[in-house]
Amino acid sequence: MAEGKLHVTRLYAENLTLAYDERTVATELGVAIPDDSFTVIVGPNACGKSTLLKALARMLKPRGGAVYLDGKGIGEYRTREVARRLGLLPQTSVAPSGITVGDLVARGRYPHQRMLRQWSRADEAVVTEAMRLTGVLELSGRLVDELSGGQRQRVWLAMVLAQQTSILLLDEPTTFLDIAHQVEVLDLCADLHEHKGHTLVAVLHDLNQACRYATHLIVMRPGGQIAAQGRPGEIVTADLVREVFGLPCRVIDDPETGTPLIVPASRRSSPKATVVAGIERSGA
Amino acid sequence: MSAPVTGRVLRTRGEGLSLRVDGRALGASLGLAVALVAVMLVTLTTGEYELSVPEVLAALVGQGDGGAEFIVGTLRLPRLLTALFVGAALALSGAILQSLSGNPLGSPDVIGFTNGAATGALLVIIVLGGGMTQTAFGAFAGGLAAALLIYLLAFKGGVQGFRFILVGIGISALALSVNSYLVTRASLHDAVAAHAWLIGSVNGRGWEQVAAVGGTLAVLLPVALGAARRLSLLQLGDATATALGVGVQRSRLVLIATSVLLAAVATAAAGPIWFVALAAPQLARGLTRVAGPGLASSALMGGLLLTAGDLAVQLLFPTSQLPVGTATGCLGGLYLCWLLAAQWRKGSYT
Ligand SMILES: Nc1ncnc2c1ncn2[C@@H]1O[C@H](COP(=O)(O)OP(=O)(O)O)[C@@H](O)[C@H]1O
Ligand SMILES: [Mg+2]
Numbered sequence: 001m002a003e004g005k006l007h008v009t010r011l012y013a014e015n016l017t018l019a020y021d022e023r024t025v026a027t028e029l030g031v032a033i034p035d036d037s038f039t040v041i042v043g044p045n046a047c048g049k050s051t052l053l054k055a056l057a058r059m060l061k062p063r064g065g066a067v068y069l070d071g072k073g074i075g076e077y078r079t080r081e082v083a084r085r086l087g088l089l090p091q092t093s094v095a096p097s098g099i100t101v102g103d104l105v106a107r108g109r110y111p112h113q114r115m116l117r118q119w120s121r122a123d124e125a126v127v128t129e130a131m132r133l134t135g136v137l138e139l140s141g142r143l144v145d146e147l148s149g150g151q152r153q154r155v156w157l158a159m160v161l162a163q164q165t166s167i168l169l170l171d172e173p174t175t176f177l178d179i180a181h182q183v184e185v186l187d188l189c190a191d192l193h194e195h196k197g198h199t200l201v202a203v204l205h206d207l208n209q210a211c212r213y214a215t216h217l218i219v220m221r222p223g224g225q226i227a228a229q230g231r232p233g234e235i236v237t238a239d240l241v242r243e244v245f246g247l248p249c250r251v252i253d254d255p256e257t258g259t260p261l262i263v264p265a266s267r268r269s270s271p272k273a274t275v276v277a278g279i280e281r282s283g284a
Numbered sequence: 285m286s287a288p289v290t291g292r293v294l295r296t297r298g299e300g301l302s303l304r305v306d307g308r309a310l311g312a313s314l315g316l317a318v319a320l321v322a323v324m325l326v327t328l329t330t331g332e333y334e335l336s337v338p339e340v341l342a343a344l345v346g347q348g349d350g351g352a353e354f355i356v357g358t359l360r361l362p363r364l365l366t367a368l369f370v371g372a373a374l375a376l377s378g379a380i381l382q383s384l385s386g387n388p389l390g391s392p393d394v395i396g397f398t399n400g401a402a403t404g405a406l407l408v409i410i411v412l413g414g415g416m417t418q419t420a421f422g423a424f425a426g427g428l429a430a431a432l433l434i435y436l437l438a439f440k441g442g443v444q445g446f447r448f449i450l451v452g453i454g455i456s457a458l459a460l461s462v463n464s465y466l467v468t469r470a471s472l473h474d475a476v477a478a479h480a481w482l483i484g485s486v487n488g489r490g491w492e493q494v495a496a497v498g499g500t501l502a503v504l505l506p507v508a509l510g511a512a513r514r515l516s517l518l519q520l521g522d523a524t525a526t527a528l529g530v531g532v533q534r535s536r537l538v539l540i541a542t543s544v545l546l547a548a549v550a551t552a553a554a555g556p557i558w559f560v561a562l563a564a565p566q567l568a569r570g571l572t573r574v575a576g577p578g579l580a581s582s583a584l585m586g587g588l589l590l591t592a593g594d595l596a597v598q599l600l601f602p603t604s605q606l607p608v609g610t611a612t613g614c615l616g617g618l619y620l621c622w623l624l625a626a627q628w629r630k631g632s633y634t
Contacts, residue, residue, distance in 0.1 A: 083529025
């Protein structure tokens with residue numbers, strides 16, 4: 001609180017410059033992840049969502065600025081200490097060939113283990129619970145190589161859950177999944193957020209899913225700037241989507257949840273358009 | 285409820301100690317150790333002078349007669365131990381690199397450590413006119429130099445993936461052509477010495493080599509085993525390993541340095557020995573079926589391969605003193621063909 005801030009969150013970043021070698025992805029980027037939120041980051045391809053997530057998880061050292069976790073620069077912690085507070089599911093992961101599902105999930109316990117305390121009862125209970133939650137417990141003896149993309153994604157999710165961190169960063173956790181499994185994973189995330197007290201940060205591709213599940217939405221624009229952030233219902237408008245994604249659309253209320261629903265404009269004008277126009281939101 | 289993981293779980297009361305033990309891997313390692321002891325006994329008892337097991341054992345503890353003690357203590361044992369330690373060091377080096385690169389071709393003899401060591405040795409023999417000890421130092425320096433070059437050229441973005449292997453193969457080819465050039469420049473006497481060194485062998489190796497390689501192993505085997513858990517997390521990729529709390533850069537540097545030192549010392553002691561570093565970890569994995577790095581079983585397998593290989597050439601060609609490097613070289617070529625073909629079929633080069 002030295003800066004006299006009213007709301008310092010557990011995880012925030014100030015004035016970040018993010019770059020790979022010559023390519024600068026973002027400058028003067030500041031984000032705060034509200035505590036106990038389900039924060040979703042959306043933005044067009046290559047705008048720097050994964051890069052931001054990597055910086056938040058100390059995987060990428062910022063060129064400028066800093067990331068703070070629980071009141072301290074994230075670089076000041078031992079990496080194992082960070083791993084007990086904050087977990088990350090990267091966009092792509094590799095499993096060594098010949099590993100079983102259970103053994104892979106068990107590797108998520110590493111930050112809690114010691115050389116001579118490799119597999120306590122607590123480890124076992126946590127791993128089993130993580131696998132049960134993600135529905136991969138029946139697969140525990142199978143080889144990861146032999147799973148479908150969707151099963152594999154749930155196994156990785158189980159590994160991150162086994163890490164038992166209160167903050168979870170997930171980079172596109174629904175890729176490779178069919179629509180039913182996407183909803184299943186997102187419902188699981190919502191559950192973790194609501195009932196288990198996790199703070200979640202997820203990058204999602206699908207704007208409508210983002211609006212439905214996020215309690216806090218961060219919209220990034222190309223160039224790594226933040227175009228808007230806040231409750232989806234308060235910030236998502238047709239103007240914003242057009243400006244950030246270059247997509248003409250209308251934004252209506254999701255008939256299931258009342259959250260914003262983005263309906264891309266048809267190139268051919270549709271006779272039905274007048275019907276939805278009745279419930280169209282007003283642009284801000 | 286059964287544990288969702290493979291292997292047996294051993295826990296003390298209060299869980300001060302809890303270990304996971306893979307029964308199959310343990311059994312395979314014990315089997316390898318038994319085979320190794322058998323090979324060692326046969327090696328010590330057979331040869332131009334047959335000795336019985338009690339005679340050998342007596343000689344080992346200094347209770348044998350003078351002839352037996354000379355044969356065992358001066359002729360057979362140093363050669364045997366050199367083969368054992370060189371094999372184990374090479375296999376360990378290969379197992380580490382293969383796990384780091386996630387590729388069975390990530391082996392010191394494929395990616396140029398070995399040819400680089402040869403360049404160093406040849407420079408000493410041909411340009412500096414050094415003797416055996418200086419040659420060993422030359423080989424050691426050459427191996428390190430090759431590794432450093434690969435590291436500088438390929439390190440950007442980690443050693444994951446094929447880039448590291450391809451750069452290594454390039455360095456290997458480069459070193460090989462330098463080696464050929466050096467030999468053409470040599471006098472006949474030096475060329476013969478160079479040639480003799482270039483065929484790796486444990487013939488006539490003494491306690492000096494045993495001490496060098498054994499001492500290196502005594503230091504680096506615990507280092508490698510201590511880093512094995514981190515190595516198994518590095519197999520999941522840099523991002524996941526970092527997320528799980530592994531200091532990726534430092535762990536990788538320690539592991540690469542360990543691998544390079546093991547290969548360089550082994551090559552300095554015995555000359556280039558092909559095939560062991562490449563194949564031993566894969567063969568060990570075939571037995572243990574573990575997905576992790578399998579360092580201990582690989583080291584045992586390497587020791588077994590080289591001692592058994594050296595025993596085989598002594599039994600099959602008792603008079604010609606065929607170097608064990610020739611035998612492993614032939615086998616290694618065949619194995620490499622098979623491995624490349626198998627990988628190609630799997631499409632893992634795409
Ligand atoms: N490892 C890398 N090295 C160099 N450039 C990268 C790397 N990863 C991403 N980039 C570049 O950084 C930009 C942002 O990428 P990323 O954060 O992955 O975007 P996305 O929003 O799709 O997740 C892109 O232009 C991408 O090409
Ligand atoms: Mg991305």
